[in-house]
Amino acid sequence: MITLYDLVFQDDRRPSPFCWRAKFALKHKGLAWRDEPVGFTEKQKIAFAQSQTVPVIHDGPKPVKDSWDIARHLDSAYPEKPLFGPALSHARFVAHWVDGAVHLALFPLLVGDLYDRVRPVDQPYFKESRGKRLGTTDFAGFQAKAREKGVDNFRAVLEPARRVLKEQPFLSGEQPGYADYSLGGAFLWARVATPLELLLPDDPVHPWRERMLDLFDGMGRKAKVA
């Protein structure tokens, strides 16, 4: 029988989002468990697992701590009903994250430089369509104001990618895949439009961007830039 150590609040409330992940994952596998509530001041209950935080599970001979490692353990010990779903859906998520968060944070930082590099014949089109979106056609002024605030917001938005890239060379794992190409597209958009440096050299996203520029005989690196 698996034991799950679960954070407990007053009146047996169970709030921990990470413990909920573990409970969903156990249910997904159709596994039963023995519940062991742990308060913030009862860390001695999980000391045997060399853990300071819940969830911890005890499944057979050795304990597993950390919700992610628990999910991986369950998928390898109980291979029926894989937890990780079709890769296509997840790549779709990353693409939507790029469109709905990264591009949104990036566009105000680029829009003036983008406008300056649109072919003259196309500038009226850009002015009308992007002007409507931004509520102004003073793209240089809009960009200047955005840059005054700095690129911290853009860098904050990259946090999920940063965390993944601390652990593995590409968003898709050991090899690049569509998730990488989605975020790579955003960086090439910026690179072609503006000399503005978006990343600090010690940011884990920085060496990944270098790898993306090198891919396919340096296709991205060779692109005509700002």
Add this chain to the structure above:
Amino acid sequence: MITLYDLVFQDDRRPSPFCWRAKFALKHKGLAWRDEPVGFTEKQKIAFAQSQTVPVIHDGPKPVKDSWDIARHLDSAYPEKPLFGPALSHARFVAHWVDGAVHLALFPLLVGDLYDRVRPVDQPYFKESRGKRLGTTDFAGFQAKAREKGVDNFRAVLEPARRVLKEQPFLSGEQPGYADYSLGGAFLWARVATPLELLLPDDPVHPWRERMLDLFDGMGRKAKVA
């Protein structure tokens, strides 16, 4: 030979992030293509594809528009070297997005109610550890201030999930998977801690949350709540 219609700026610059996705995807498959630059005012060039935007590719008998559909087309027409990488890495990305963006936006809205529901014996621990993180131990005041600004920021952070859930019932596809459990954990954290309503009824995330509460005989719905 595949033709790729690619957005062009001055001096043959190619900025479009979506066209870059298509170029990376073509290279990933080892496919060559004929390049067809398209300015903003040359939409007639892609009219044959019933598209208003690039990228468009023309591969054999029929055109394919939209960078996502192009990726799917390439993966189905050229199954070698799949574009979508191991599902595990992508689920990891979603988990990191929940930790590094969703939880971050949610915590200030909950922290006062969370504190009130910690077991009295554990409250000093919560006060010290979370106080350090927030720079204050006035959790009620911190929460009130966060709620004054409203939940719009939290809802904006959910945008990538919202876009996926407009297209399919779960983040993992037709069936729930670990990506869903990660985001589900965040909503259960909130549900157990506070009666604050986080979602508008017409938000596509709303029916997904209902489905998550119903999963596994209503495990989440039955949890003791605020």
